[in-house]
Amino acid sequence: MAIHMLRRWHILMCNERFILLGEYNSATADYAQIVDQRQRRMGVSSKAEYEHLKYASENARTAAELARIRLEEHVTMHECDS
Numbered sequence: 001m002a003i004h005m006l007r008r009w010h011i012l013m014c015n016e017r018f019i020l021l022g023e024y025n026s027a028t029a030d031y032a033q034i035v036d037q038r039q040r041r042m043g044v045s046s047k048a049e050y051e052h053l054k055y056a057s058e059n060a061r062t063a064a065e066l067a068r069i070r071l072e073e074h075v076t077m078h079e080c081d082s
């Protein structure tokens, strides 16, 4: 088997990238859900609930951003993109 075929096979099988991508998708979904909840509760939530949802959505946004960075860093270092 030619070297480039082996490399291709390795790329397709990058388990770490698969895991990081799953974490990123999960974090993005969590963030979307909290944003949706926050919008639906807008104007009807108590001050405490509003603050909680605001804090939770900021946390979720940060988590999604960090997951994206981890994924990008891995792909750059490992060159396992496509």
Ligand SMILES: [Zn+2]
Residues within 6 Å of the ligand: 014, 015, 016, 017, 074, 075, 078, 079, 080
């Ligand atoms: Zn990789």
